[in-house]
Amino acid sequence: MATILVVDDELGIRALLSEILTDEGHTVELAENAAQARAARERRRPDLVLLDIWMPDVDGITLLKEWGSTSQLTMPVIMMSGHGTIDTAVEATKYGAMAFLEKPITLQKLLRAVEAGLAKPAPRGLEGTGHGGLPMRGDGGLTVESAMTGGLGLPPAQPLQLGPQSEQSFDLDRPLREARDAFEKSYFEFHLAKENGSMTRVAEKTGLERTHLYRKLKQLGVDLSRNKRNAL
Numbered sequence: 001m002a003t004i005l006v007v008d009d010e011l012g013i014r015a016l017l018s019e020i021l022t023d024e025g026h027t028v029e030l031a032e033n034a035a036q037a038r039a040a041r042e043r044r045r046p047d048l049v050l051l052d053i054w055m056p057d058v059d060g061i062t063l064l065k066e067w068g069s070t071s072q073l074t075m076p077v078i079m080m081s082g083h084g085t086i087d088t089a090v091e092a093t094k095y096g097a098m099a100f101l102e103k104p105i106t107l108q109k110l111l112r113a114v115e116a117g118l119a120k121p122a123p124r125g126l127e128g129t130g131h132g133g134l135p136m137r138g139d140g141g142l143t144v145e146s147a148m149t150g151g152l153g154l155p156p157a158q159p160l161q162l163g164p165q166s167e168q169s170f171d172l173d174r175p176l177r178e179a180r181d182a183f184e185k186s187y188f189e190f191h192l193a194k195e196n197g198s199m200t201r202v203a204e205k206t207g208l209e210r211t212h213l214y215r216k217l218k219q220l221g222v223d224l225s226r227n228k229r230n231a232l
Contacts, residue, residue: 002047034058
């Protein structure tokens with residue numbers, strides 16, 4: 001798995017991205033500003049960077065330019081912003097970003113962009129390429145439109161190795177909230193086992209967006225950590 005540096009001045013976003021990416025098996029480094037991002041890059045040499053554009057000291061585009069001009073853009077960079085425009089995406093890709101994600105970022109788009117970034121070779125410079133050695137269009141590269149959505153294919157989700165669930169009985173002599181939570185926990189555990197741990201298929205089967213499903217499982221106390229993938 002990869003080492004991913006998340007740079008964002010919002011604590012909640014850093015925490016959520018860290019939790020999701022760690023659950024996917026990656027090692028996550030966190031930075032809340034450009035100074036911490038520079039130090040983290042030197043300390044761990046990340047395989048991928050998720051970089052917010054709007055930060056209070058040095059914005060993400062400026063930091064991206066700095067890394068490019070000093071030959072430090074040796075890893076794919078995915079820009080993030082809650083106020084993105086086509087012009088911003090063009091500027092980001094011009095200076096070395098391989099993708100641009102608009103906030104709020106859905107789990108599907110995040111994982112798709114991360115998988116695509118890790119599958120790409122390291123940037124080799126900015127001259128004549130448009131963004132970090134990656135073509136602006138054609139040859140399987142990202143266009144600006146697909147960069148705005150992180151739109152590359154996502155490999156099939158790996159199973160979480162959940163065991164089969166037996167029939168459940170429920171104690172109805174309890175408060176409604178407790179009974180409902182117990183039922184929902186068993187319900188999701190059943191579908192996780194039935195779908196071999198595929199979060200994508202469970203989300204489709206239960207009608208929940210993957211980000212909401214992920215949070216629901218955490219809320220209900222469904223223990224996924226003990227079912228880590230064999231590959232980790």
